[in-house]
Amino acid sequence: MRWQNKRLSDNVEDRRGGGGGMRTVGIGGGIGGIIIIVLALLFNKDPQQVLQQVQNGAGSSQPAEQVTAGSDETARFASTVLAYTEDVWTQQFNEMNKTYVPPKMVLFTDATDGGCGFAQSAMGPFYCPADRKVYLDLSFFNEMQDRFHVVGDFAMAYVIAHEVGHHVQNLLGISNKVQAMGARMSETEYNKLSVKLELQADFLAGVWANHAQQMDSILESGDIEEALNAASAVGDDKLQQAANGRIVPDAFTHGTSAQRMYWFKKGYETGDIKQGDTFSEVN
Numbered sequence: 001m002r003w004q005n006k007r008l009s010d011n012v013e014d015r016r017g018g019g020g021g022m023r024t025v026g027i028g029g030g031i032g033g034i035i036i037i038v039l040a041l042l043f044n045k046d047p048q049q050v051l052q053q054v055q056n057g058a059g060s061s062q063p064a065e066q067v068t069a070g071s072d073e074t075a076r077f078a079s080t081v082l083a084y085t086e087d088v089w090t091q092q093f094n095e096m097n098k099t100y101v102p103p104k105m106v107l108f109t110d111a112t113d114g115g116c117g118f119a120q121s122a123m124g125p126f127y128c129p130a131d132r133k134v135y136l137d138l139s140f141f142n143e144m145q146d147r148f149h150v151v152g153d154f155a156m157a158y159v160i161a162h163e164v165g166h167h168v169q170n171l172l173g174i175s176n177k178v179q180a181m182g183a184r185m186s187e188t189e190y191n192k193l194s195v196k197l198e199l200q201a202d203f204l205a206g207v208w209a210n211h212a213q214q215m216d217s218i219l220e221s222g223d224i225e226e227a228l229n230a231a232s233a234v235g236d237d238k239l240q241q242a243a244n245g246r247i248v249p250d251a252f253t254h255g256t257s258a259q260r261m262y263w264f265k266k267g268y269e270t271g272d273i274k275q276g277d278t279f280s281e282v283n
Contacts, residue, residue: 001153002218009083011102013064014075016109016138067107074138075107081157082134084218085164088211092273093171103167104133105160125159127166129175134163148233152226154219158205158264159230165204169197188250195236196278198254199263202231203276206267214271224268231260255282 067079086102093100106112111120115131124143125136140159144150169175178197182190209227213219232238235257240247254260259282267276 210271
């Protein structure tokens with residue numbers, strides 16, 4: 001990905017290096033489900049239930065700093081990707097006669113607090129709709145390489161773009177509708193609805209990649225393959241097989257590897273937000 005010496009976002013809070021005790025994270029949806037699903041499968045429960053059963057712990061909030069040209073490379077990369085999402089979604093919302101309000105991105109180490117409770121790095125990246133922030137411990141990218149064998153900077157960009165996709169869903173009112181519908185559903189029915197929400201976030205990540213490329217030719221050879229590899233690695237079927245040696249479709253919350261790859265690719269190839277109605281197209 002061509003990202004060096006590009007604009008950094010002003011919407012990054014760098015809280016790394018702060019302390020924290022035992023903390024939990026509120027569900028905002030997203031790639032954080034990579035770790036959440038693995039934990040849930042070990043207990044044979046829905047990820048929502050796993051999080052609800054973890055008790056909130058105490059801890060002080062950490063002061064935030066801005067990511068600057070002097071910050072470490074991974075932080076600058078995350079800030080640059082966020083800046084590209086701001087440019088793309090501002091343009092897309094303008095075309096819909098809407099105003100895009102960008103999310104904040106919180107970089108932290110180990111644990112931090114936020115609008116959805118407390119975040120632990122073990123839970124992975126997530127989006128919190130309550131405070132409209134993306135929470136990210138940058139060590140997760142090492143986890144992607146070591147545990148999931150996913151490499152490449154655009155794989156990391158896909159993670160961030162997916163979480164911002166949840167923010168787009170929040171701004172468009174999609175997330176609230178899903179929550180309202182889920183309150184009246186069984187666990188199995190809710191899981192199916194969650195899959196559709198997550199696949200749409202994958203689609204939106206693809207839409208972002210399409211328009212970022214049009215804006216500034218950010219893509220290099222192999223970048224899209226890196227994103228597809230990341231999408232494949234976090235499919236429910238692959239995670240379940242790795243966690244307990246069997247696949248339980250009724251427990252899917254994010255979609256299969258094939259589905260996640262399909263919807264990211266569709267978003268990238270079409271660049272058309274109107275073609276991402278996963279709620280109608282996914283069974």
